[in-house]
Amino acid sequence: MDSKPPEEDEVMDQFMDKFRTQKYKGAFNEDNWEEEFEKIPMFMKKAPGEIDPEKAPELACLQSMLYDSDRSPEEQAKSYKEEGNDYFKEKDYKKAIAAYTEGIKKNVQDAELNAVLYTNRAAAHFYIDNYRSSLNDAIAARKQKPDHLKAVIRGALCFMEIKKYSDAVRWCDEGLKISPTEKKLLETRAKADKLHRAADRDARKMRQVEKKKQAEKDSLLRAIKDRGIKILEQSKKSEDEEDEDEGQTSGPLHSGLSSSENVTGAQVFLDENGRLHWPVLFFYPEHSQTDFISAFHEDSRFIDHLNEMFSQDLPPWDTDRKYSAHSLEVFFEDETSQSFYQVDPESTLLQVLQHSRFWVKAGTPSFLVFVQQSPFYKKYFSDKKLHRIC
Numbered sequence: 001m002d003s004k005p006p007e008e009d010e011v012m013d014q015f016m017d018k019f020r021t022q023k024y025k026g027a028f029n030e031d032n033w034e035e036e037f038e039k040i041p042m043f044m045k046k047a048p049g050e051i052d053p054e055k056a057p058e059l060a061c062l063q064s065m066l067y068d069s070d071r072s073p074e075e076q077a078k079s080y081k082e083e084g085n086d087y088f089k090e091k092d093y094k095k096a097i098a099a100y101t102e103g104i105k106k107n108v109q110d111a112e113l114n115a116v117l118y119t120n121r122a123a124a125h126f127y128i129d130n131y132r133s134s135l136n137d138a139i140a141a142r143k144q145k146p147d148h149l150k151a152v153i154r155g156a157l158c159f160m161e162i163k164k165y166s167d168a169v170r171w172c173d174e175g176l177k178i179s180p181t182e183k184k185l186l187e188t189r190a191k192a193d194k195l196h197r198a199a200d201r202d203a204r205k206m207r208q209v210e211k212k213k214q215a216e217k218d219s220l221l222r223a224i225k226d227r228g229i230k231i232l233e234q235s236k237k238s239e240d241e242e243d244e245d246e247g248q249t250s251g252p253l254h255s256g257l258s259s260s261e262n263v264t265g266a267q268v269f270l271d272e273n274g275r276l277h278w279p280v281l282f283f284y285p286e287h288s289q290t291d292f293i294s295a296f297h298e299d300s301r302f303i304d305h306l307n308e309m310f311s312q313d314l315p316p317w318d319t320d321r322k323y324s325a326h327s328l329e330v331f332f333e334d335e336t337s338q339s340f341y342q343v344d345p346e347s348t349l350l351q352v353l354q355h356s357r358f359w360v361k362a363g364t365p366s367f368l369v370f371v372q373q374s375p376f377y378k379k380y381f382s383d384k385k386l387h388r389i390c
Helices: 006-021 033-038 057-066 073-089 093-104 111-127 131-144 149-161 165-178 183-226 239-245 253-264 302-309 349-353 375-380
Strands: 276-284 289-297 328-334 339-343 366-371 385-387
Touching (some): 073 093, 073 111, 111 131, 131 149, 149 183, 183 276, 276 349, 289 302, 302 328, 366 375
Parallel strands (some): 276 366, 339 385
Antiparallel strands (some): 276 289, 328 339
């Protein structure tokens, strides 16, 4: 066997001597070997995000090889699909969606590949609660391949999440024609059918409740109209408008009644005997106080309520003890004419509400109460139009 020339042996000896004395730059050590391995594509545990060619030239090279424009659209779409699958396995669903989207953009003629890309993207959307987007992708996948079972399953699950149970049942039935023993479809269909029946039952109950409410509302409005009681939606109208509407209900009748619930927490209602009960407000201007009667029966007299309110426990604000049932006068205001009408305490509420100048405002009849001929009473009415006894 030929031996090496002496010169080569001498050069090799010199190299080995230098190798023993100088440390290799960039070599792995106990502290950084895992970090360095992560930079090598073969040993990477996770796919990287944005690739900087200067920092990761090996990866940039691989990316160029995978998505080179010289490769066919089908090949590029498959590469994006695989990339998306890698992200999906890592549960990085947003990056998976981005990868699948790039694959879809290639507009390949392979219906199977397109169906897979759409279905995979639907799955990624599903896991970040984008149920509408997931459903749209499942529909798109089936347009590519109507019998794509995974797309059918994903669409059915999306319909369940958005509570469209009848559609979920329909998709399950279509999927079971493709695969009659598919466990996921059988389970989903059973659950969807049960929820669909429950939703239908609840909807029927709700319709019955609404129907009953509407019937009660119609009866209430008819009772008010038959009595000739006038309702104002707003607190004030012009005289021209009032003259036009006199003798009939004004504005959206029910809207005018409903507003009382916001003001007082109560609303006029019709009892089992066909009689009206009204929420009523009493104002005491001299003391800036109010009383509220939540259900003033239309056949009750004013004097009966005054006796109950001022018989034994007098209000704490009446320090002079001036307020007693027979020393009080009750008025209502006609805002359209800026006039006040005195109420006969022996009158019933219905008789007053039927007065030609009385309008129910905000669904709640209201009255002003004064101590008769008191100094405050005289001053208050000194510059106002006053009509005695209603």
